[in-house]
Amino acid sequence: MNLILLAPDDIAHQGLARVTDPRRLRHLREVHRAAPGDRLTVGVVDGAIGRGELLSLDAQAATFALEGLDQAPPPALPVHLVLALPRPRMLARTLEHVTALGVKRITLLHTRRVEKSYWMSPELEAEKIRQHLVLGLEQARDTQLPEVTLARGFRPFVEDTLPGLLEGRRGLLAHPGMPATCPRGLDEPTLLLVGPEGGFIPWEVERLLAAGCEGIHLGPRILRVETAVTALLARLF
Amino acid sequence: MNLILLAPDDIAHQGLARVTDPRRLRHLREVHRAAPGDRLTVGVVDGAIGRGELLSLDAQAATFALEGLDQAPPPALPVHLVLALPRPRMLARTLEHVTALGVKRITLLHTRRVEKSYWMSPELEAEKIRQHLVLGLEQARDTQLPEVTLARGFRPFVEDTLPGLLEGRRGLLAHPGMPATCPRGLDEPTLLLVGPEGGFIPWEVERLLAAGCEGIHLGPRILRVETAVTALLARLF
Incomplete structure (x- = not known):
């Protein structure tokens, strides 16, 4: 998971995202060993890529403050x-x-x-x-x-x-x-x-x-x- | 299994090969649905490629009569x-x-x-x-x-x-x-x-x-x- 892909449902309101599914929460804990303050790469489904600062992470949810969602995704193959x-x-x-x-x-x-x-x-x-x-x-x-x-x-x-x-x-x-x-x-x-x-x-x-x-x-x-x-x-x- | 790879142990004597391991026997039965008389591609480990006519196939062994083991394997990548x-x-x-x-x-x-x-x-x-x-x-x-x-x-x-x-x-x-x-x-x-x-x-x-x-x-x-x-x-x- 080199990018946390946010669906519209994950974006709580302007500038804040919540991830609640067990697969991604486990990955954040066990592979990223993420802790509040970490900045991770995030992207919006069919949208732009930016950074998310992890605000909190527990068994139910990870909350991110989104920053600079302004990078284009990599080019597609034709x-x-x-x-x-x-x-x-x-x-x-x-x-x-x-x-x-x-x-x-x-x-x-x-x-x-x-x-x-x-x-x-x-x-x-x-x-x-x-x-x-x-x-x-x-x-x-x-x-x-x-x-x-x-x-x-x-x-x-x-x-x-x-x-x-x-x-x-x-x-x-x-x-x-x-x-x-x-x-x-x-x-x-x-x-x-x-x-x-x-x-x-x-x-x-x-x-x-x-x-x-x-x-x-x-x-x-x-x-x-x-x-x-x-x-x-x-x-x- | 697009080729039956024969180790020296599989070659019973000049011109005859016996395959006895369960994995290949199962593959011959279930995927190839092979029957006596079928000709399959065979090759010798580090050697040439040819054809094998299946003489018999049961739960213990498949026996092949080898023919024309004279083709070179495909070229390797450098x-x-x-x-x-x-x-x-x-x-x-x-x-x-x-x-x-x-x-x-x-x-x-x-x-x-x-x-x-x-x-x-x-x-x-x-x-x-x-x-x-x-x-x-x-x-x-x-x-x-x-x-x-x-x-x-x-x-x-x-x-x-x-x-x-x-x-x-x-x-x-x-x-x-x-x-x-x-x-x-x-x-x-x-x-x-x-x-x-x-x-x-x-x-x-x-x-x-x-x-x-x-x-x-x-x-x-x-x-x-x-x-x-x-x-x-x-x-x-």
Whole structure:
């Protein structure tokens, strides 16, 4: 927790914030070993970053006096990430990684090799997803919450949604065996599609290429989804 | 498990291999749903890659007839990674990530902000470390086991070990706030140093720079060690 992310509910009134949830209180006590008078980095959800002077900390609440909330959050990556829905534990970690790296738009997509049971996971509840996004923001000292969309059908996604996403974005399909190596150092708006463990099936690859995506690969090594996504984002941007 | 990694013990005699450990037997049954006649990718530790035809699979053993063990493993990254010892769970995952990405030399280093208790963790036993390396190799279809060295003192490392590691290698110290951005697309031998959660302390940074390392950064975002290491490797090579 390199930034204390304040939701509107946490801001008691002008210049004062109260944090009351057990996770953050425990972190303040046990990791920060915070004491009144300490100045910590705080940020407002979808807003600015500044400092908070800890006024009090007990089992129920931490109270901060806010100062100089005038810094912008770090720049976002110019990417919309379309990720075949990973298994629940991998999803949780991947959401944290990509949020920390600065991804702001995420679509979780059904594909043939996504197990249908993954769509029933409690990890897909909005509140659970938000928890992982918040952990990623707290890690990276960011405040802008990513938007996560669920696309429960491959065909409707390709036919109805993908053309709009590709307007003004360069579409990159990351898939083993594609002809081009992953480009480096892009700064243009990009749509990055990453398949599930086991990959997209050939029909899915065909459809995505036909829709205008370029196929790219990361080399001969087969990587876990969470490793591949981080590696792709770090190489692309 | 995209490759069945055979240790010398697994190779029964010329052309035949037996896998008897419960983890791999369960994976063959439950994930591969393998049946006699299936051909799977196999590799020999520190050796070549080929195919194995499954002859039999029961609760005690899987037997393979080996074919064409003549493919080279994928190329390694030209990097020696020096990593401040992470907490045990992070260590396990990071070893898997970096092995999958192709790192072959790893030094785990003590620094001021590494908790001393981490050095007592059972995760540091040679057999435990080997398990994580094997998982990384199985994931990436590689056979070359990385070498992992423990450096339990920062000062002896800098004074006695580092000068030798920097002979013929470009030393890169990844640390927030360093002046240069992380370079891209290197193919020269590199020594990459990554600090603990919380970073190297200023004295450590000074010593590493004085020894000839260049300071590099990944931008304003603070990343977890496992995210940062994957991102650095993907951007550098």
